[in-house]
Amino acid sequence: MVRSDIIRGHLDAIILRLISEKDRYGYEISQEISLRTNNRFQIKEATLYAVFQRLEKKDIIEAYYGDVSHGGKRKYYRITPLGKAYLSELVKEWSAVKEIIDLFMEGLE
């Protein structure tokens, strides 16, 4: 399991990517992250919902209520046009970050 304070700052990107594929609800995103990373990373519930609040306030995602299925009512999120632009920035930023940190990790093992 990768420590989450090292993923910190990249959660917006991860979550936005999943929402940009299709509208999703919180619990689903949490499961999807575990699945895709093979449990190498799991997002904490409290963290996930905090991200939603932050992104919604900034108009990067917007919410609507969906079905009540097998449990609590689902709250779906969709990405806004502003959110798409933001995600695209984050992708660029990630490749810049990789370059920079790699500079310092080179030659070590």
Added chain:
Amino acid sequence: MVRSDIIRGHLDAIILRLISEKDRYGYEISQEISLRTNNRFQIKEATLYAVFQRLEKKDIIEAYYGDVSHGGKRKYYRITPLGKAYLSELVKEWSAVKEIIDLFMEGLE
């Protein structure tokens, strides 16, 4: 300039790498980071000295005073054996983090 809250969590690794090359003092590390990254990233003074304190308390680095040269007295840091082990962990962790985040950035631009 890359936002620093996205580098957050990797500062230990960057600083330790530089100290592991040779003993260094704070101001030097700050200059070296700017130099190597071509000013794409600059560490803030307050942050740098906060990292020193944290790492010293954990026995990952240790300090000794050097010359007073062209200004304030220099405080040099050297990496301890524990620090070397820690750095080696951080390098492994970095490659794990890259894999995970890349999973979610794939196919986007």
Added chain:
DNA sequence: AAATATTACTCTACCTGTCAAAGTAATATC
């Protein structure tokens, strides 16, 4: 000689993202 720039480190108060813990509520299964 005085003023300014540069080198070099320290401390405090604050901000932000993450998260443990506890809670609410509905459906499915035993």
Added chain:
DNA sequence: GATATTACTTTGACAGGTAGAGTAATATTT
């Protein structure tokens, strides 16, 4: 009816990073 699972919310705390202000010594400019 009890338990498990799905699903979301809120509160309070913590840790890392940072602006800003301060201290102090040497070098350069005026």
